[in-house]
Amino acid sequence: MSQPVINSRIIKLEPINWKELQFIQQEDFKEWLPNGDKKLIESLLKYQFADPFKVWHHNGINYCLDGRHRFLDLKSVSENGHEVPDMLPATFIDCKDMKEAAELVLVYSSAYAKITQQGLLDFVKNFDLDFPDMQAIMNIPEFDDIAFQGLLNESSGIEPGEKIIPSSLKDSFIFPPFSILDTRSGTWQERKRKWIELGFNSQETREDVELIAKSGQSSGIYELKNKMRDMLQREPTWDEIIDYAKKKGMHIYEGASIFDPVLCELSYRWFCPLGGKILDPFAGGSVRGIVAGVLGYPYAGIDLRKEQVEANRKQASILSLENVDWFTGDSNEVLNSEFPTDGFDFVYSCPPYADLEKYSDDPKDLSNMDYDQFKEVYFSIIKKAVAKLKEDRFACFVVGDVRDKNGFYYNFVSDTIQAFKDAGMELYNEIILVNVVGSLAIRVRRQFNGGRKVGKMHQNVLVFYKGDPKKIKENYPELNLGELEETLEVI
Numbered sequence: 001m002s003q004p005v006i007n008s009r010i011i012k013l014e015p016i017n018w019k020e021l022q023f024i025q026q027e028d029f030k031e032w033l034p035n036g037d038k039k040l041i042e043s044l045l046k047y048q049f050a051d052p053f054k055v056w057h058h059n060g061i062n063y064c065l066d067g068r069h070r071f072l073d074l075k076s077v078s079e080n081g082h083e084v085p086d087m088l089p090a091t092f093i094d095c096k097d098m099k100e101a102a103e104l105v106l107v108y109s110s111a112y113a114k115i116t117q118q119g120l121l122d123f124v125k126n127f128d129l130d131f132p133d134m135q136a137i138m139n140i141p142e143f144d145d146i147a148f149q150g151l152l153n154e155s156s157g158i159e160p161g162e163k164i165i166p167s168s169l170k171d172s173f174i175f176p177p178f179s180i181l182d183t184r185s186g187t188w189q190e191r192k193r194k195w196i197e198l199g200f201n202s203q204e205t206r207e208d209v210e211l212i213a214k215s216g217q218s219s220g221i222y223e224l225k226n227k228m229r230d231m232l233q234r235e236p237t238w239d240e241i242i243d244y245a246k247k248k249g250m251h252i253y254e255g256a257s258i259f260d261p262v263l264c265e266l267s268y269r270w271f272c273p274l275g276g277k278i279l280d281p282f283a284g285g286s287v288r289g290i291v292a293g294v295l296g297y298p299y300a301g302i303d304l305r306k307e308q309v310e311a312n313r314k315q316a317s318i319l320s321l322e323n324v325d326w327f328t329g330d331s332n333e334v335l336n337s338e339f340p341t342d343g344f345d346f347v348y349s350c351p352p353y354a355d356l357e358k359y360s361d362d363p364k365d366l367s368n369m370d371y372d373q374f375k376e377v378y379f380s381i382i383k384k385a386v387a388k389l390k391e392d393r394f395a396c397f398v399v400g401d402v403r404d405k406n407g408f409y410y411n412f413v414s415d416t417i418q419a420f421k422d423a424g425m426e427l428y429n430e431i432i433l434v435n436v437v438g439s440l441a442i443r444v445r446r447q448f449n450g451g452r453k454v455g456k457m458h459q460n461v462l463v464f465y466k467g468d469p470k471k472i473k474e475n476y477p478e479l480n481l482g483e484l485e486e487t488l489e490v491i
């Protein structure tokens, strides 16, 4: 018989005089989280001593391998007049020497798994728990306890007589419909990865990839650039980077320039009636069309660049998507009355952010215009798109402000709001989309030191409404996307 691979090192469980414990680690080995000492005392008073110390007995001394903070708090509690027994249980662990004991101090301080917010929410609900300090369980200072309590209340706050709604905001809406959407979360990134696996090839042409690389919008390309610099021991050229990426079949899409498919999915599912027709006057890559096709929304995208439209069409045909199409041309002209389809249910787009990225040399391309001219055409396109939208419907533009040559913001977000107002729509929701930090971490030092420009890591998702807001409830039924997802089995 072969030896077991894992042997027990536990010698015994026995009460010890805990006040005589000695420590291997220095005092500053761990520091309290904010208010951690007080919270641990509260926890000890409420839950009592429920976990033995772990000790290594050596030369007549009990060295504490795990339990130092409880030791500190028990001491402070007993000094403040609370009665704490002299003898408390300890698990005796077998250690060869001091070095091995020290290693075990690290072992007991390590964490290999963490509770997820959803996991915690479900667990607390299942057992109807009233745990005082959720933050301590999550073990991250930035865990937002107030937001968590909100989730908890929202999902259990069923009034008598009200029908039972799904158990969590996530089940109902995929992500909680708050004014901040954080694309940095693991669940967001995982969902994005699944969508991308479906096969987006938004930036198919070399020209596009290059454009994105040079405009510094892709975080992926910067990571690659750093790697190549190390490899070549010199600064790689953009051509070398792009060739390398292509040869290796790498997707350099993580930057701001590929439209986020998860944001797209949420926008359609939240603000477009099921199966409603979508109009996109600045289509760019294929993402918004492909997501529409997969989820069953007819989609019409317009873009000035023929090669982009062709690449998008090719992609839709690979995925056998019907009712999804792109049209080549200047939206300011295409959207005049001869445009084939009328009566759209949702206007959705991500316009050029003024001159941030140059898409082509075409003088009709908004990104080639000075800001005054840009505004004039931009306002006109928005007006024409809104005219194609049915009454009592939403529109949504994803935008981000851009600095002019002097470093001042154009105020592009406010101008977008004004353009929709002029076109007869009112601002209904503003959502801040938090982007992953990516290459900004590299760029921010220079821009902040060189001119106190903070790193912009968000975009604005502006949602407008046309018509009578009282009709929203009629046209947009309660959402239960968890269920829908099972039937669609999309991702």
Ligand SMILES: C[S@@+](CC[C@H](N)C(=O)[O-])C[C@H]1O[C@@H](n2cnc3c(N)ncnc32)[C@H](O)[C@@H]1O
Residues within 6 Å of the ligand: 202, 257, 258, 259, 281, 282, 283, 284, 285, 286, 287, 302, 303, 304, 305, 308, 329, 330, 331, 332, 350, 351, 352, 353, 359, 360, 364, 365, 366, 367
């Ligand atoms: C922000 S980009 C979209 C690119 C982004 N990667 C995406 O997929 O969302 C805006 C698009 O507007 C297009 N565009 C610029 N001026 C236009 C115009 N006058 N009419 C139609 N499309 C235009 C550009 O070619 C570009 O593809």
